[in-house]
Amino acid sequence: xxxxxxxxxxxxxxxxxxxxxxxxxxxxxxxxxxxxxxxxxxxxxxxxxxxxxxxxxxxxxxxxxxxxxxxxxxxxxxxxxxxxxxxxxxxxxxxxxxxxxxxxxxxxxxxxxxxxxxxxxxxxxxxxxxxxxxxxxxxxxxxxxxxxxxxxxxxxxxxxxxxxxxxxxxxxxxxxxxxxxxxxxxxxxxxxxxxxxxxxxxxxxxxxxxxxxxxxxxxxxxxxxxxxxxxxxxxxxxxxxxxxxxxxxxxxxxxxxxxxxxxxxxxxxxxxxxxxxxxxxxxxxxxxxxxxxxxxxxxxxxxxxxxxxxxxxxxxxxxxxxxxxxxxxxxxxxxxxxxxxx
Amino acid sequence: xxxxxxxxxxxxxxxxxxxxxxxxxxxxxxxxxxxxxxxxxxxxxxxxxxxxxxxxxxxxxxxxxxxxxxxxxxxxxxxxxxxxxxxxxxxxxxxxxxxxxxxxxxxxxxxxxxxxxxxxxxxxxxxxxxxxxxxxxxxxxxxxxxxxxxxxxxxxxxxxxxxxxxxxxxxxxxxxxxxxxxxxxxxxxxxxxxxxxxxxxxxxxxxxxxxxxxxxxxxxxxxxxxxxxxxxxxxxxxxxxxxxxxxxxxxxxxxxxxxxxxxxxxxxxxxxxxxxxxxxxxxxxxxxxxxxxxxxxxxxxxxxxxxxxxxxxxxxxxxxxxxxxxxxxxxxxxxxxxxxxxxxxxxxxxxxxxxxxxxxxxxxxxxxxxxxxxxxxxx
Numbered sequence: 001x002x003x004x005x006x007x008x009x010x011x012x013x014x015x016x017x018x019x020x021x022x023x024x025x026x027x028x029x030x031x032x033x034x035x036x037x038x039x040x041x042x043x044x045x046x047x048x049x050x051x052x053x054x055x056x057x058x059x060x061x062x063x064x065x066x067x068x069x070x071x072x073x074x075x076x077x078x079x080x081x082x083x084x085x086x087x088x089x090x091x092x093x094x095x096x097x098x099x100x101x102x103x104x105x106x107x108x109x110x111x112x113x114x115x116x117x118x119x120x121x122x123x124x125x126x127x128x129x130x131x132x133x134x135x136x137x138x139x140x141x142x143x144x145x146x147x148x149x150x151x152x153x154x155x156x157x158x159x160x161x162x163x164x165x166x167x168x169x170x171x172x173x174x175x176x177x178x179x180x181x182x183x184x185x186x187x188x189x190x191x192x193x194x195x196x197x198x199x200x201x202x203x204x205x206x207x208x209x210x211x212x213x214x215x216x217x218x219x220x221x222x223x224x225x226x227x228x229x230x231x232x233x234x235x236x237x238x239x240x241x242x243x244x245x246x247x248x249x250x251x252x253x254x255x256x257x258x259x260x261x262x263x264x265x266x267x268x269x270x271x272x273x274x275x276x277x278x279x280x281x282x283x284x285x286x287x288x289x290x291x292x293x294x295x296x297x298x299x300x301x302x303x304x305x306x307x308x309x310x311x312x313x314x315x316x317x318x319x320x321x322x323x324x325x326x327x328x329x330x331x332x333x334x335x336x337x338x339x340x341x342x
Numbered sequence: 343x344x345x346x347x348x349x350x351x352x353x354x355x356x357x358x359x360x361x362x363x364x365x366x367x368x369x370x371x372x373x374x375x376x377x378x379x380x381x382x383x384x385x386x387x388x389x390x391x392x393x394x395x396x397x398x399x400x401x402x403x404x405x406x407x408x409x410x411x412x413x414x415x416x417x418x419x420x421x422x423x424x425x426x427x428x429x430x431x432x433x434x435x436x437x438x439x440x441x442x443x444x445x446x447x448x449x450x451x452x453x454x455x456x457x458x459x460x461x462x463x464x465x466x467x468x469x470x471x472x473x474x475x476x477x478x479x480x481x482x483x484x485x486x487x488x489x490x491x492x493x494x495x496x497x498x499x500x501x502x503x504x505x506x507x508x509x510x511x512x513x514x515x516x517x518x519x520x521x522x523x524x525x526x527x528x529x530x531x532x533x534x535x536x537x538x539x540x541x542x543x544x545x546x547x548x549x550x551x552x553x554x555x556x557x558x559x560x561x562x563x564x565x566x567x568x569x570x571x572x573x574x575x576x577x578x579x580x581x582x583x584x585x586x587x588x589x590x591x592x593x594x595x596x597x598x599x600x601x602x603x604x605x606x607x608x609x610x611x612x613x614x615x616x617x618x619x620x621x622x623x624x625x626x627x628x629x630x631x632x633x634x635x636x637x638x639x640x641x642x643x644x645x646x647x648x649x650x651x652x653x654x655x656x657x658x659x660x661x662x663x664x665x666x667x668x669x670x671x672x673x674x675x676x677x678x679x680x681x682x683x684x685x686x687x688x689x690x691x692x693x694x695x696x697x698x699x700x701x702x703x704x705x706x707x708x709x710x711x712x713x714x715x716x717x718x719x720x721x
Contacts (some may be wrong), residue, residue, distance in 0.1 A: 178365040181356055182372055201356060202372040340370035342692070 014342060015116070015161070016335025017132040018171070018328075019108075019152060021092045022191030022214060022293060026115050027331035029339065036328045039115055042088035043073035043107045044081045062114045064106075071103065073111050078230065087230055094211050095135040095193035096148035109155050116159055130161040131338035133168040133330055135193050136207040139272060166337050168330055169197025170204045175333030176289040176323050184287040185317070187265070188330055189294035191215045194265050196272070198315070200280050210268045214294040217257040224253045242299025259303070261294070266307045273314045285316035291323035291330060354704055367692070374691065375701075436602030436609075449541075455596035457531075458540045461520045465527040465547040471569040473562035474709070486570060489545065490559070491611030492601055493552050493567055493618055494594070495529060495575040496585070496632040504535055504584050512536070519577060526550060529573040531597060537589025539597050545604075549573045554629065554710075555618040556660075558653035559611050565709055567618055571611070572601060580632055580669075595642045609644050616669065617647070617676075620654050622710055625703050627654050628666035635671035648674040655680035656687070658709075659702030 016027035025038045039062075046052065048068050056063045056070065064071045072080050081088045091097060091104035091111075098104050116130075134149045149165055156163035166174075172186030172195075182202040188195040191214040197207040217236065218229040225232070227250065235250050236258075246252045273279065288308075290301055301322045308320065323329035355375045362368040443450040449457040470485040499519045502511040516534040523532055523542050530549045532540045543549035551573025557564050564570045574597065578586045586594075601607060614633030621629035628634065639646050654660040655677070667673065688698035 174369060178368060181359045182369060201359070202369055336366055336369055339366040340373060 014129040014131070014335065014338040016171075016331045016333070016338055017112075017116075017130055017156075018168075018331035018334060019092075019132055019134075020190045020292075020330075021090065021095055021193070023327070024108075024111055024115060025328055025331035027328065027335035029335060034332055034335065036331060037115055038327060039074035039111055040078055040088070041092055041108065041111060042077045042081075042090050043071050043103065043111075044077040044084065044086060044088050046070050046072060046080055046084060062110070064110055071107065071110075073107050074114065078234075081230055085228075087228055093192055093215075095190065095195075095209060095213075096145060097151055099147070105151065105155075108152075109158075112155060113159060116156075116161070127160060127162045129164065129338050129341065130156055131164045131166050131171075131334040131341070132156060133171050133334050134165045135168050135195050136197065136209045138193070138211055139208045139268060164338065164341065166334050167197055167204060167207050168193075168195040168209075169207050170199055171330045171333030171337065172289060172291045172323065173197060173199045173333065174202070174336045175329040175331075176291065176321075177287060180287050183282070184289065185269075185315070186333075187269075187288065187290050187292075187295075189213055189265070189290060189292035189300075191293065194261075194268075194292075194294070196265075196269055198273070198279075198286075200282070205280060206272065206276050208268075208272050210265060212261045212264045213292075217254060217261055217294070220257045220260075221250065221253040225250055237293070237296065240297045242297060242303045258297070258300075262300075262304050262307055266304065266311060269308075270311050270313055279315065282316065285318035287318050288320045289323055289329075290320065291326045293327055295322060295326045370692065436606065437599055439596075439600045439603040451596070451600050453596045453599050455539065455593070455600050457597075458538055460540065461524045461532075462541045463524045463527065463543060465543045465549060468546060468548045468569050471564065472713075473564060473570075484562070486561075489570070489572045489601070489605045489607065490561070490564060491557060491567070491571040491607055491613065492598060493555070493571045493573050493613060493615055494633050494637060495551060495573060495615045495630075496578040496580055497523070497532065497575050498579055498632060499577060501535075501577075501579055501582055504587055516577060523575070529575040531572070531574045532577060533574070533590045533593045533597070534577045535587050535590060537587065537593040539593050543573075545572060545601075551575070552615070552618060554620050554622050555615075556620055556654040556658060556706075557611065557613060557618045558657060559608060563653060563657055565706075566713060571618075572605075574598075574601075580634070585636065586638075591638050591641050594638075598642050598644070610647060610650055612639075612642070612644050613647050613650075617650075617652065617674075618654070620658075620660050622706070625660055625706075626666070627652065627660045627662050628669060631666065631669035634666070634669035646675075648676055649679070650676045651679035651683055652676045653680075656683040657702065658706035659684070659699035660706070661699070 018025040020041060022041060023038055024041045025036055028035045046069065048065060048070050052070060053065060056072065061072060061076045062074045064073070077088050089101060089103065091101060091108040097108065132152060134145060134152070137145055153163045153165070168188050169186040172188050173182055173184060177184045177186065183200050186197045186199070193209040193211055194213045195207070195209045198205045214233070214236070215229075218232045221227075221232045222229040232250065232254065236254050240251055240254050240258070242255070242258070246255060290304060295301070301320060305320045308317070355372070359368050359372050362371055437453070439451050439453045439455070441449055442452050447459050449459065468487065470487045473484050473486050497519055500515060502508040502515055504512070512535055519534075520532060520540055520542065523529055527543050527550050529551050530541065530543045530545055532542055534540065548569045549572075550568060552567035552571060555565070555567045557567060557571070574594065576586045576590050576594065578590070598612060602609070602612070614637050616628055616631045616634035619630040620627050637648070639648070652674070662677070684699060685695050688695040691698060693701070
């Protein structure tokens, strides 16, 4: 799946990479455009058969054959999980690599390799620069990211890239807040985490994450309804919206947990900002931008804004906006960061 | 995770950024000019100086900017690599010189230097002067309180023919000159045409010799050198038939040896007024052109410091005109090195050299304003 957004500017042999719990997005600049490719950061295991393998080969579905089974990864894993009535498995949880998933490292390497492999005929320059997103530490936990970042760095180096990490919230700011000279608050509502960053003229001032995000909604609603979390996620992404009345239980439950997630996020942002003694004094209110797959449902921004205005927020916010393309803004910011490093 | 708060950024940075249409170029500009973490103490003039120092460095030494992740952020807080701008010749060490004898009217040194104290006068004490860091954005400016270098001048005063018949007039001119220099507190030392060395302003005090001026060494950048450099003037005129006498050169050599020994002054900090003088009103170098050419570096035991890349050019974007080039006689290698450095820095920042030079000039103006405020505020 590729998305295209036209922008001005020069070319650079660099990439932006958003490594999220739920999705991995690659951003490239080709000619005058930003282009994106997205894959689910998930996989499913199916029994091996020559016929299945042949079909997968013929359909060019990313997969790996090993020890009598086939592992389908990326976007197609969800479809196969539906067919098999099984949960997809994830290399990552809560924003970082899942050390308990035995196939995690292998699968994320496979997904990244399939996405970052140059197209046939394209010559990839040696040690192409790649800026990849890294979540901020959860509030109160400073050092939990070293393994995740170092491992991704190693994988990307092995794939012959020159990796540079960027804070996920900061990437949102770089991707969306050009109009305010990269001053403002970037919020990335992903699957495993919500990442928040405050930047002043491109300089990160404060960043943190909270572990309540899309997966929390899916898991909590699944526990309530008895459905698979994967099915909840599909319902959430396909047909959920705020400010509506839902006759079915699934959407009602999603609504409850969505609301809980947003309240937790607003409270955490407020608390973090209050606890930070050295916040700069801005000479004007700063914008806040929401991005990520969890921010996609219609009405999310309005709900977030309503709950934020109810608070006595310590930083004057000029406006709360939804990213132009919430699924790709983080990768876009990472790409802009990489381009600006050239 | 709270990182350190950003510094106040000059308004022009924000305004200039706002006019850059391309998001990548805008971010590149801001990351170059607005990413200088410092401690969270109340804003003060001193911090202002420290900030501009670091900002100068960020302009001089482009490099990757911290992006704020866990491991990455810590790793990228590294020091940036200083520029290399020194003369090709190695700095010659100063030989040991000590005071042998002294009285109320003179001092004698182990290398034969004799200093006449008849015209010595007090001036204001040397103020701690900022040495703007070359070590990168993570390092602030520090302050010096000892002479860091020597600036050589000519007095540009009236001269009589250097002949035996003119002895009386030669001595009278020297005396009159010294009276004026004492009144003006113009130099620390004057070497008259007979090679006599007169101390005028005490070495522990500042003399009014350099005005708007710039120099740099491996320690950092010095701006306005009255406090940081000693002023040594040759009685003479630029372009005169006998610019200086052999006796003056011999005296300058032993005086330079003594001062270098006493203050451990590196050879590359022994420079001429024309090398350091700048004119902030038109952003050109060579506001004063004494010793713009033909300074006898070798005869003073110094390397050819005309070959040092000119800091006023590569650090602050000063320019030069035809009049200056005529004054130099032979084009300095340091001019070419500085120009090359500017073009290299501009290329690294993907900016036209002219645009990059303007940015550097803004830096100078910020620093000059902060120094002026410091001087007027008496801090």
